[in-house]
Amino acid sequence: MNQHNAEWIACLIRDGFSDYRDQFQAITRQARSSFESADWHALQSLSVQRIDLYKIMVDRVSQQLSAVGHKLSPSWGWIKACYLELMVDREDAELGETFYNSVYCRLLSHREISNQHMFLYSHNKHCEASSVDNICRVYRLRDGLVACLSQLMDDYQFDIPWENKRRDIRNLLRYIRQNLSEDMVVDKVVIHVVRSIFYRNKAAYIVGRASIDDYSVPFILPVLNNESGALYIDTVLTNENEVSIIFSFTRAYFLVEVDAPAPFIHFLHSLIPMKSIAELYNAIGFYKQGKAEFYRDYIEHLASSTDQFEIAPGTKGMVMTVFTLPSYPVVFKVIKDRFASSKQITRAGVIDKYQLVKRHDRAGRMADTQEFINLTLPLKRFLADLLAELHRVASSSIEIVGEQMVIKHLWTERRMIPLNIYLDEMLRQNNEQAVYLAINEFGQCIKELAAANIFAGDMLFKNFGVTRHGRVVFYDYDEIMYLTDCHFRYIPEPLYPEQEMAAEPWYSVSENDVFPEEFSLLTACDRRIRKVFNELHGNLLEPRWWLNIQARVSQGAIIDLFPYHKDHRFRRKVVNKVAE
Template identity: 70%
Template sequence: MKQRDAELIALLILDGFTDYRKQFKAITLQARPCFEAADWPAIQCLSVERIDLYGAMVERVSRQIRAAIRDSAESALWVAVKASYLSLIVARDDADLSETFYNSVYCALFGHRQITDQLMFISSTAQRPSQHRTLNTGQIYRRYTLKKGLINVINQLMDDYQFAIPWENKRRDIRNLLRYIRAHVAADIVADENTVIEVIQAIFYRNKGAYIVGRVQFNHHSLPFILPILNNEHGAVYIDTALTDENDVSIVFSFTRTYFLVDVDVPAEFICFLHSLIPMKSIAELYNSIGFYKQGKAEFYRDFMTHMEQTSDQFEVAPGTKGMVMTVFTLPSYPVVFKIIKDRFASAKQITREGVIAKYQLVKRHDRAGRMADTQEFVNLTLPRKRFSDTLLAELKQVAAASVDIDADEVVIKHLWTERRMIPLNIYLDEMLRQDNEQAVFLAINEFGKCVKELAAANIFAGDMLFKNFGVTRHGRVVFYDYDEISYLTECNFRAIPEPLYPEQELAAEPWYSVAANDVFPEEFSLLTACDHRVRRLFDQLHGDLLDPQWWVNMQTQVRGGAIIDLFPYRKLCRFDRKTLI
């Protein structure tokens, strides 16, 4: 009887996973016609629909199991369930994803407890492909050689990646690419007939862009490249630029951007190819980038646990100004922070625990515009107590006791988020000012203003815009990461501060004017830069318009009108000239 129950549960999970993959693919494939029709709101809706799909499917399967099997949460049964399920997925091309789906259903039934490799797939049984072996080229990428010359290769590539609408000016795009290649790729690479170009067959879609992704293989070396394709919104497409610098390619796949809509049949091999292009990106981040964020979470957890086994440093309170809503800690040897909601918030914070969770869910589903860090949510994460510093344990007991269980051997954190560790902007600026590094300060302040403006263009108002709530990435980009006060831009009421009727009003401790919950006074942002006259001067010079309520009202008008502003993951300076033939 137990064996029959185990087989039924395994079949229910696999049926649910198969349906999930089918729906995931169907949603993804809609991106191409939406791109060709320049239907940008539809593409954003597809992204949200696909994110929501996973949780809905896991919940559906969990309900089916509870209805079919009375003792479905009996742990002894799941030894047989896992064995039965493994026999069903062993030959699948997406076994890695199917294991993670199983784990999600298991955790839904067991409340994220009894996490053992005997009952679920803590360690993956799926074989990971090697970058050094030949991949399934028929499914992953096309190959081109230079035997017929570079121009013929580019021409053929553009034919192979033709859309339902024509190229705006194919001859111009070919010449733009030739000019770029002459300027950025060594001549001996281009001249060598043995050089091979390998291009992923599937096109990557995100917001208003489509991306052709590949690599140039030469003399046992590899050069990544991305060709961003844009729609001119008049029935034609064009190549906007080319990216071959590894850092530029990495930024396109940043953890601050919306997940790509890209058709993937064999996920592990697809990720293996991507990892060969940008090896500094973790496997977890790459899975996230193409929409398999639960697989990204699984890969992160496995990598983190392996790292814990190989290191001995202790978790400690994260550097930076302590937050009023979250307490944050980190492991110095690992580039991630762990964020826990505090038991009580500072009186200035008018938000509940449920409200904080809702804000993080909003960020997960919204266009992050390259300016908000992605997060992974964990429930009942168990870590060894010996790896926690005494200072951190005291901090957790004091401010987050309701979220933490501590015994002699383990620390169980009931609810937290992980996020990429960055240098807090206030700390970064203080250090650069101390070093008199004017160039770094200039770039950071410019990035800060661009971050705020690009979030606004994506209908996000950061709320608490103190420098401590922004971080600096290794690429020098400024990213927002404190979400408890974010709101939709269109929900805010931007106002100018009224003139006082008499001097005593201006000197009073309380405002002399009424303030509603959604009122925002941009003039007050000047307080952000009052710390240093150099910072204030740069901010006024570069982004002084952010102090003007009318700038915000104008942006609201654009957003309410359905405008989706161009926010591409590369600099405007590198875009190709479309006006003339070269």
């Protein structure tokens, strides 16, 4: 292959990437008008469009190259060198490298993975070169805190007015005086606020930090639409854990305009350093870049660690086998060759469920995942019992090549403490408060998923995890379905006692039938758990509750699900007219 052909292919991939970025930005820019018009369905649609866009564009470029591939006999080392030159002046070069990798892997079926032919390691240096002033507006307190807050609200003015600007400023002042140190309201404080607004679900978020010397406080201002043509600031979040939850791996991706992603991510990381770079790319919608950053970080971690892959703690699943590396907070999930007889699902069906979760609003209650094809890991790092398990239950998904284990298809997911293990430990310690909070979270998780049109299906404790923030999250997706597809039923009364004692139900059960009264089996294991569950969420055992929420969702209701506690919300006296 000659140099001209290499340049032609590099330009074709570059043009496909540029088209992808233009469409990505165009979709993102529509979020503002959807938010202002309170068109929540449109916002959800934009999020799905943006997720689907990446595969559409990679497929298009791959098909173009496949059509002429037999004439070109490409040398990917040359193509990569040409492509690298085309990316030199782009502010989103790291995204371009990942797009190139996706095309390369699509054409070569995820084989021949090497840095010579693709970007296993990034060449992007924009993060170090860009100033924070290009990302943020800068405010100082020379004219006082009230003037500063007023100016900030003016700078982030929408095309619809503030409901009551003075009230919002008073609420902010009251919060600052009650919760922040007096050092944070002196002349020397510098406030950086991200120029772009973050949209998700029914809220817009203004994100920034207040700094003095080497100390800084992150903050987020959630802005809500009263659906009558005006906006208000609902609260302010300044605790790092609260800020971290806003950017959680359990929530849908933000719609936020970003021209230069690397410095943008660098600033966000300064606000919440506990979040990995990969998680932050995911949070703003660049989930393929998040996957690339995760892979690079993981490979570095493998090189600097010595522990071995092991079977993940918890009850073994009937559809997935799960393993982990103890020193890294991630699990690897591989589909089994055969499922338990009680599981009425196919391998293709499992893949569809994981894609559903990727595209759906996760409502803060389902973990995001990353899908890998032909992931290669060092064979010597696998414990013998894990190797035996993989050979026994997932042999079609693995291949040993020399000293490497090739896993043909898997998903990665943030590791959490399985809820059943967590509850057992808390009961053993007689920690009634922890049990109470966990069971409350469990019920809230189920209810919030229902509000987002998701029925978890298998709701045993083993299918839920506890995050480091104490939130309960669902992570076993092989039985999830849309709530609107369920048929919630009451259990019919038995005609005679023998029916009730029979091993099989005395009533007919059709596909998608759900009997909430049977959920009591979840808590039959321990009276303390049962008591707490019935006290807090006993209505989940009543078909009436499910039918009511199903009716609301079926009618198109987008139910409020905000990523902070309702007690944090400012008191808001509704006014009859807009006040400035």
